[in-house]
Amino acid sequence: MxxxxxxxxxxxxxxxxxxxxxxxxxxxxxxxxxxxxxxxxxxxxxxxxxxxxxxxxxxxxxxxxxxxxxxxxxxxxxxxxxxxxxxxxxxxxxxxxxxxxxxxxxxHDLQLLSRVRSLIRLKVLMDSLKIQRMASSGLGIPEEQLVAFPTDDQIHGVRMACLMEDDVLREKIESFLSVDKHNLSFFTSMDAFSKALDTRKYDMALVPLIFHGEETLRLCSQIRSSPVTRHLPIIMISQDLRENLLAKALDIGVNDYILEPIEPNEIRLRIRTQAKRLLYQKLLRLSHEKSMDLSLTDELTKLYNRRYFNAHLDALLQMESGQRRSSCLMIIDIDHFKSINDTFGHDQGDKVLVEMARLLQMSTRDSDLVARLGGEEFVVVVDNATLGTGLRIAERLRRAVENKVFSLIQGGTMTISISIGVTVSGTDKETFTRDQMIKAADVALYQAKHAGRNRTVVGYSEVAKAVAV
Ligand SMILES: [Mg+2]
Missing domain, CATH: 3.40.50.2300 (Response regulator)
Incomplete structure (x- = not known):
């Protein structure tokens, strides 16, 4: 490191x-x-x-x-x-x-190096979370506010699991921490303690090194390696400075230790420090998830956006290559959408887009991808389907839209129609690229519009044509 x-x-x-x-x-x-x-x-x-x-x-x-x-x-x-x-x-x-x-x-060398290593490990973890966040904002996602390191007043009611066999120690801890109103739970056996931690109901673990030594270290190592408790802060209590055991503890991933006799302010402050770091990690993760969410979905319809569609189709094609299976892509465009906006206003246009998104989602399987490419253009990717299946599904979608009655904001109703270009991801001999598929479906969509709209046209990729010839 x-x-x-x-x-x-x-x-x-x-x-x-x-x-x-x-x-x-x-x-x-x-x-x-x-x-x-x-x-x-x-x-x-x-x-x-x-x-x-x-x-x-x-x-x-x-x-x-x-x-x-x-x-x-x-x-x-x-x-x-x-x-x-x-x-x-x-x-x-x-x-x-x-x-x-x-x-x-x-x-002392050992203390110096083990402290430094354990703090750097923590710092590296936090940095990786920050990099994730930066990467997502670097992709053009609006930069959110800098995630601030938590302050003292954000820390209260920490749920602490304490392994205590000693009643005297337990009473001390309870009285020392009573001011901060943390929620303390005490366990007298290692078994009950680790089962409790697995429930994800705790924010922190307090473990004495006192009686068991090596056995306690094994327990800490288990806590650190379990996916459920991987990030759970562990604070160790030791009777004296047992250099080797404490250095080993920090190397295993114990976050901090407190020496007996325990000083009330010291334990309170150390718990607060750990709680702040934990909260900071959580805030960074949430912020990342939120920006990922923004980066992959369309704000209006909550469907996936073009960026996600591209990544999805690439992954699908990569998986299919060399296998005798195909998927279908349909590009769907609402007919005369501009006149809806012009006649009834943009709010009505948006309402139609949202309802169209719902209808497409309801009419397809969960494993199919429905995305909005932008404007009034949508795509549906049907996994594991021949062109024949794709055509049937496209026609079903087209009829579902044709038969739906859309209500107008200002009262009254209207009906609309869609045009669809549909294509397939490959032949027995060949898998097409994303661009080839999109181009084929686009050409087909254009033909559907040209032929009078409210219809489905099948498009073949350039490669498919060459194969057919
Ligand atoms: Mg000096």
Missing amino acids: TGRILIVDDRVANLGVLESKLASEYFDVTTATSGQKALDLVNQQPPDIILLDVMMPDMDGYQVCEILKKNPKTAHIPVIMVTALGELKDRIRGLQAGADEFLTKPV
């Missing part, structure tokens, strides 16, 4: 120590000797993770961290505070400033 790390420390000697440790693990390291320089570097090229010294002249680490976490563009970058201060109140101060982790000088 590689990643870009920014190290900030006012003492060059300290920078050198950390830089050489991380560079030898193939991380891409940059350094800054003051808070302001660090902020400038982050704005130029955001790193994947920041190691931040606390005690610095001019602007201290807490201030730098607060500025980073308040800026929506940098709030999601994990910050590890590196400090000579081992005091609890300093850790709390850092967590309040938004720090994700602490390392005490002199920095």
Whole structure:
């Protein structure tokens, strides 16, 4: 795993120590000797993770961290505070400033590397979600608002599953977390605990390392590898700093740990940090799904659009190539649609388009594709059909439209008709391309219009003609 790390420390000697440790693990390291320089570097090229010294002249680490976490563009970058201060109140101060982790000088190698790896893993996941979003907006989908990193007031009522065999610990946790009104559920056996997590009813897992050690790690590894709980944040509670087990835990994918004796503010803040990251991932996913939705469907009729139709037909043709099966494509155009708009207005025109979309959907199978190409033009793709079948279906659609009574917004009714060009995806010998099919159906549609409308005409691709000759 590689990643870009920014190290900030006012003492060059300290920078050198950390830089050489991380560079030898193939991380891409940059350094800054003051808070302001660090902020400038982050704005130029955001790193994947920041190691931040606390005690610095001019602007201290807490201030730098607060500025980073308040800026929506940098709030999601994990910050590890590196400090000579081992005091609890300093850790709390850092967590309040938004720090994700602490390392005490002199920095322990194993802790440093496992923390860095686990935070970079998280960052990589979040970045991939952001890239998906950018890709969809890059395709011409309207850019939505930047997804902001969640703030404290968005975090409440976190549903936590806690594995606790110890009543004393349980009571402590309950009283510490009572202020935040999270929903705590306690389980006394590993079995009941993992079954509960599989129900998808929890946002986070709290697991003690205390009694079972390796067995607990196996459990965490299972949680991480199950598709249901893959993204579930896990916080571990440990009695002491068991270097090897905790480093292993972070490598497995445990998100954070808290050492006993548990300090109430620390556990509250760490839970909140995890909850914010989880919410951020959810928001990014939702935003992506929403933009995908926009990118593939037609806003007015809710049918698939031309872009999706193209992708669908390509995939279908690829699947068919070399197989003795074919599909049919029909291009459907509403006759004299312009006069509907001209006579009754665009609202009426839109209403006809929406009703036409419903009618086409109702008259075809779920496995058939109905899409709107634009204007008054629709397509239907019938999977696994010969040209004969396609022609029958096209005629059925044409008659269904012919017989439907459309109601007018201003009262009264009207009837309309459609013209259809239909073609097939291949012969026994050959599969056509998307463009060949569309051209064949288009030519047929043109002939149907020319011959008086309200009819279906079969079109053959250029290749099909050549084969027929
Ligand atoms: Mg310093």
